[in-house]
Amino acid sequence: MKKDALTIGLVATAHSASHFFQLVLAPLFPLMSQDLGLSYSALGGVMMLFFAVSALLQPLAGFLVDRVGARGVLLSGVGLMTLGLLVMSLGGGAWPLVLGAALMGMGNSVFHPADFSILNGRVSPAHLGYAFSAHSVAGQLGFAAAPVFSAAVASAYGWHAALLTAGAVGIVVLILLLAYSHVLHVARPPQRRQAMAHDARVLLSKPVLVCFAFFAVWGGAYVGLSSFGIAAMQLQFGMSTALAASAISAYMLGNAAGMLAGGVIAVRVPRHDLVAVAGLLVAALFLLPIAAGAVAVALLPLVLGLTGFFAGVTYPSRDLIVRAATPPGAAGRVYGFVYSGLDVGSLAMPVFYGLLIDRGAPQGVFYVIFACMLLGALTVLQVQRGRLSVQRT
Numbered sequence: 370m371k372k373d374a375l376t377i378g379l380v381a382t383a384h385s386a387s388h389f390f391q392l393v394l395a396p397l398f399p400l401m402s403q404d405l406g407l408s409y410s411a412l413g414g415v416m417m418l419f420f421a422v423s424a425l426l427q428p429l430a431g432f433l434v435d436r437v438g439a440r441g442v443l444l445s446g447v448g449l450m451t452l453g454l455l456v457m458s459l460g461g462g463a464w465p466l467v468l469g470a471a472l473m474g475m476g477n478s479v480f481h482p483a484d485f486s487i488l489n490g491r492v493s494p495a496h497l498g499y500a501f502s503a504h505s506v507a508g509q510l511g512f513a514a515a516p517v518f519s520a521a522v523a524s525a526y527g528w529h530a531a532l533l534t535a536g537a538v539g540i541v542v543l544i545l546l547l548a549y550s551h552v553l554h555v556a557r558p559p560q561r562r563q564a565m566a567h568d569a570r571v572l573l574s575k576p577v578l579v580c581f582a583f584f585a586v587w588g589g590a591y592v593g594l595s596s597f598g599i600a601a602m603q604l605q606f607g608m609s610t611a612l613a614a615s616a617i618s619a620y621m622l623g624n625a626a627g628m629l630a631g632g633v634i635a636v637r638v639p640r641h642d643l644v645a646v647a648g649l650l651v652a653a654l655f656l657l658p659i660a661a662g663a664v665a666v667a668l669l670p671l672v673l674g675l676t677g678f679f680a681g682v683t684y685p686s687r688d689l690i691v692r693a694a695t696p697p698g699a700a701g702r703v704y705g706f707v708y709s710g711l712d713v714g715s716l717a718m719p720v721f722y723g724l725l726i727d728r729g730a731p732q733g734v735f736y737v738i739f740a741c742m743l744l745g746a747l748t749v750l751q752v753q754r755g756r757l758s759v760q761r762t
Contacts, residue, residue: 375552376491377500379545380484381507383443386542387480388511390450390473391419393519393535394457397528404528407463415463415470417716422474424712428572431482431705439490439701440553443483444546449476451539458532482705489692489700490555495636497692501685502632509625572706576694576752580707583687583748588714590741594620597722597734604731608666619670620677627681634682641686641693645749648683652676653742660735680742690752 398412434442453472456465484504492500523531546553571577595617602613631644638644655676658664664672695703718737725733 372552373492373496373500375549376487377496377503379549379552380487380500381503382542383447383546384480384484384504385507385511385514386447386539387450387477388508389515389518390454390511390535390539391477392512392515393454393532396516396520397523397531400523400528401466405462407466411463412466415466418467419470419474419477420712420716422471423477424709424716426475426478427481427709427712428702428706430479431702434479434482434486434701434705435699439483439486439555440550442479442701443487443553444543444550446476446479446483447539447543447546449473451476451536451543454532454536454539458529458536478705478709481708482701485688485692485704486700487553487555489695491552497689498635498685499632501635501688502628504688505628505631505681505684506625509621509628513621513625571696571699571703574694577703577707579748579751580691580694580703581710583745583752584707584710585714585717586710586741586744586748588711589718590714590738590745591711592715592718593722593734593738593741596719597726600726601722601731601734602669604726605662605735606666606669608669612666612669616670616673619674623674623677624681627678628684629681630678631682631685635685635689638686641689642749642752644686645683645690646746648679648681648686649742649746649749652679652683653739653746655679656735656739656742660732660739662732687749690749694752 395416398409401407402409402412430442430446450473453469453474453476455469456472457469460466460469488497488500488504519528519531519535522534598617598620599610599613602608602616603610627648631648634644635641655672659669659672691704691707692700722734722737725731725737
């Protein structure tokens with residue numbers, strides 16, 4: 370148990386750092402725009418570059434994990450994200466930001482394939498539900514800490530210092546992982562050259578493709594709520610920015626609580642597909658009255674908190690579903706491929722959400738998120754059907 374706990378703690382720390390790095394830049398945009406003379410669309414393009422590089426390289430990172438091992442790839446990812454932040458912190462124009470975003474996107478691409486390869490290879494099956502729960506919660510905590518951290522440092526010392534200090538956090542995490550690198554080692558099974566030549570075939574199986582579709586749909590839903598939820602609620606309900614932001618914060622807190630509960634449920638309930646489907650359907654049902662404008666403004670934080678809780682319950686079960694669809698020795702490339710769906714969904718949907726708001730239909734944002742949750746539930750059912758058909762053949 371101690372060995373499992375140490376492995377889970379190290380991987381969760383790395384995952385929390387990756388999420389922390391993702392959100393540490395956005396709160397600095399007002400200061401950077403004023404100091405560097407860059408428009409918000411230009412700064413948004415920097416973030417788009419980060420996600421595009423991450424999405425393109427994540428499947429390749431999965432292959433690399435399976436070929437050379439997860440430990441070195443994970444350490445490289447932390448190092449690249451740290452280097453990207455340091456490059457940004459020293460820059461005085463657009464190009465350092467572009468270079469830093471590219472380096473950070475390269476680093477970010479490795480975390481899911483490396484993390485899940487280590488967890489699946491080092492943690493006992495009885496504790497995997499808890500491991501996946503801790504992994505997800507750690508990511509949420511990284512998201513929550515980043516805006517507060519960067520805003521606090523920047524208000525006192527400027528945006529350069531905020532990025533430099535964030536880079537120092539990355540160095541500390543890297544030193545910690547290096548000190549316990551032996552815990553992150555996963556023995557790789559011997560693979561024949563012929564098998565290695567056909568590595569990509571596993572990604573074309575129906576369960577894996579449907580898992581990718583699930584993450585793409587979920588990425589589209591998540592970016593809608595996290596990036597456009599505040600503006601949509603302000604326009605639809607006429608509420609203040611502070612109250613709308615508190616409603617999104619309630620969703621995030623509920624999401625983290627649901628992940629913790631989901632880990633316990635995943636260990637005790639073997640039908641992970643039913644847990645995931647039920648959680649998504651209940652979350653969608655809480656979201657529908659918001660889209661219809663049938664929720665009192667004062668109750669929006671409560672309703673969104675419950676939405677986040679039931680969505681969070683599904684996280685450990687969905688990761689176990691991916692594990693069940695993964696052949697032995699293919700964890701890196703399968704998790705790398707399916708999790709790249711999150712980046713694809715995050716890239717594909719923002720323009721659509723923006724158009725809905727620009728055309729005076731802010732409620733459309735919540736209807737689209739509701740539809741994405743229903744589609745997510747359908748994809749989980751398709752994964753289960755695909756696995757059953759493979760077993761019959």
